[in-house]
Amino acid sequence: MRATSRSTIRRWVPCAVLVVPVVLIGGGLPRSGLSAGPAQEKDAELLKDARDAFEPLPKDMATREFPVSPERVSLGRKLFFDPRISVDGTVSCSRCHLSALYATDALPKSHGARDKVLPRNANTLFNTALQFKQHWRGDFENVETQAKHALTGPGFGNPDFAAAMARVNAIAGYPELFKKGFPGEADPVNADNWGRAVGAFERTLVTPSRFDEYLGGKTDALTLTERNGLRVFMDIGCVNCHGGVGIGGGKFRKFGVKEDYWKATGSKEIDKGRFDLTKDPADTYTFKVPGLRNVEMTPPYFHDGSVGTLPEAVRVMARVQLGKTLSDEETGAIVTFLKSLTGNPPADFMTPPVLPPAGFK
Ligand code: HEC
Numbered sequence: 001m002r003a004t005s006r007s008t009i010r011r012w013v014p015c016a017v018l019v020v021p022v023v024l025i026g027g028g029l030p031r032s033g034l035s036a037g038p039a040q041e042k043d044a045e046l047l048k049d050a051r052d053a054f055e056p057l058p059k060d061m062a063t064r065e066f067p068v069s070p071e072r073v074s075l076g077r078k079l080f081f082d083p084r085i086s087v088d089g090t091v092s093c094s095r096c097h098l099s100a101l102y103a104t105d106a107l108p109k110s111h112g113a114r115d116k117v118l119p120r121n122a123n124t125l126f127n128t129a130l131q132f133k134q135h136w137r138g139d140f141e142n143v144e145t146q147a148k149h150a151l152t153g154p155g156f157g158n159p160d161f162a163a164a165m166a167r168v169n170a171i172a173g174y175p176e177l178f179k180k181g182f183p184g185e186a187d188p189v190n191a192d193n194w195g196r197a198v199g200a201f202e203r204t205l206v207t208p209s210r211f212d213e214y215l216g217g218k219t220d221a222l223t224l225t226e227r228n229g230l231r232v233f234m235d236i237g238c239v240n241c242h243g244g245v246g247i248g249g250g251k252f253r254k255f256g257v258k259e260d261y262w263k264a265t266g267s268k269e270i271d272k273g274r275f276d277l278t279k280d281p282a283d284t285y286t287f288k289v290p291g292l293r294n295v296e297m298t299p300p301y302f303h304d305g306s307v308g309t310l311p312e313a314v315r316v317m318a319r320v321q322l323g324k325t326l327s328d329e330e331t332g333a334i335v336t337f338l339k340s341l342t343g344n345p346p347a348d349f350m351t352p353p354v355l356p357p358a359g360f361k
Pocket residue numbers: 080091092093094095096097109110111112113118119120121122123124125128131133134135136137143146147150151154155156198
């Protein structure tokens with residue numbers, strides 16, 4: 001299936017010469033009769049282009065189907081930090097999505113229960129519920145199904161959902177909390193509700209940044225250097241894939257449009273991406289375009305964690321996706337812009353809650 005998206009990425013259309021008078025929109029811009037100078041025109045044009053390509057973050061990522069009631073979020077937050085639901089009692093979601101590392105584990109590839117190495121690099125969970133699919137290959141439709149299937153995946157290592165739910169039921173405090181999170185349900189402790197509770201917590205993890213203030217019209221929320229970087233990011237074509245509210249996260253694309261990706265990344269294993277899921281040759285080496293919010297804080301990069309630094313990741317992207325060799329100046333400008341996408345981690349994510357007591361059996 002080709003990429004479709006709830007938050008459709010709008011393409012940025014380059015506009016060569018600005019002949020029409022600049023239309024000034026938004027709060028931070030001059031509204032008086034004073035004629036705008038060339039610098040102001042450039043600023044207004046940049047903001048307009050940015051608003052065509054990106055969107056500011058919402059307050060949370062709830063939908064009608066997946067609300068974020070306080071009871072559900074509070075339960076989901078406990079489950080997120082609880083290692084006792086895994087097969088050997090050592091693995092919680094927070095083992096690979098650590099508070100101290102912007103919800104990643106900083107490893108090229110994560111280690112699950114019984115030290116099993118997972119096939120790909122752990123993504124951050126911040127703002128992730130906005131993406132059109134979850135996982136590098138788009139294995140899951142939303143954070144709820146992702147969380148449900150994590151129970152029986154190589155991370156938690158449970159043989160089936162029943163075994164996982166037996167672990168939840170063995171902790172005396174949980175059934176009551178499930179009742180509160182899912183009022184009116186006769187048998188609320190089940191794997192779907194586990195996914196919905198953990199998903200509700202994830203749907204609160206938004207990290208607004210100075211870039212969102214900029215999109216809101218406060219042009220000086222970004223420094224001149226950052227705005228120059230934004231211009232380069234758009235002019236060079238990064239925005240064609242990394243657009244929308246997540247600065248990515250809205251479609252699948254081949255990794256290696258211009259040349260094989262592993263030649264640039266030095267990857268030892270070659271991952272065929274979505275092909276392994278769909279068996280459609282057109283999906284060979286395609287992956288979800290990742291969102292770039294907080295990217296400064298989430299190395300190593302790419303689905304296999306093969307690249308350690310952000311400037312190198314940017315150079316690889318320009319080379320293999322666009323066939324361009326960036327100058328140091330261009331690379332630096334893009335990296336400076338990308339750093340303006342870093343937001344503060346949500347407080348509820350930074351401190352683990354106290355969990356209902358029970359020893360691991
Ligand atoms: C053992 C390490 C590990 C554990 C435990 C773990 N994850 Fe992950 N997580 C990963 C890895 C690795 C990926 C990337 C998987 C892939 O694409 O192949 C990932 C991806 C994700 C994604 C997709 C993000 C995106 O941008 O596509 C979400 C959401 C997620 N994890 C949530 C969770 C939740 C919720 C839990 C607990 C129920 C959890 N994870 C437990 C390692 C882990």
